[in-house]
Amino acid sequence: MNKQEAIDVLQERGYKMTKRRMDILDFFFREDKYYTAKDLYEFMESIYPGISFDTVYRNLHLYHDVGILESTDLQAEKHFRMNCGDHHHHHFICKACGKTEKLHICPMQEAEVLLRHFQIDGHKFEVYGLCPACQAAS
Numbered sequence: 001m002n003k004q005e006a007i008d009v010l011q012e013r014g015y016k017m018t019k020r021r022m023d024i025l026d027f028f029f030r031e032d033k034y035y036t037a038k039d040l041y042e043f044m045e046s047i048y049p050g051i052s053f054d055t056v057y058r059n060l061h062l063y064h065d066v067g068i069l070e071s072t073d074l075q076a077e078k079h080f081r082m083n084c085g086d087h088h089h090h091h092f093i094c095k096a097c098g099k100t101e102k103l104h105i106c107p108m109q110e111a112e113v114l115l116r117h118f119q120i121d122g123h124k125f126e127v128y129g130l131c132p133a134c135q136a137a138s
């Protein structure tokens with residue numbers, strides 16, 4: 001999803017594009033990586049001193065609910081990134097910096113054979129480790 005598509009999704013649902021909502025989009029579209037609610041809050045606080053965590057959190061969840069953001073649990077904390085799903089793929093996620101890399105393979109082809117007597121509704125597959133930059137830094 002690109003920034004314009006994200007704006008369309010919000011406007012189709014009747015949400016006005018305020019500067020604050022644009023700033024949140026800008027934050028997530030900077031890089032292919034996962035961020036925590038706290039990361040977003042710190043960014044927003046630097047632009048809008050004194051903004052409440054609730055306001056930021058509400059918008060974060062709105063973006064997640066309408067499908068602009070996807071989420072995953074890393075180190076027992078929820079992380080968010082822009083939804084990059086147009087076609088099916090999975091992610092490598094750097095556990096140090098949150099950067100992601102697309103993986104254009106899916107283990108389901110093999111799993112479906114093993115589970116042929118079961119009805120499958122969905123799946124999740126993520127690979128964790130250190131990206132090249134974080135390996136160099138450690």
Ligand SMILES: [Zn+2]
Binds near residue numbers: 083085089090
């Ligand atoms: Zn992706």
Ligand SMILES: [Zn+2]
Binds near residue numbers: 131132
């Ligand atoms: Zn990294």
Ligand SMILES: [Zn+2]
Binds near residue numbers: 123
């Ligand atoms: Zn898959």
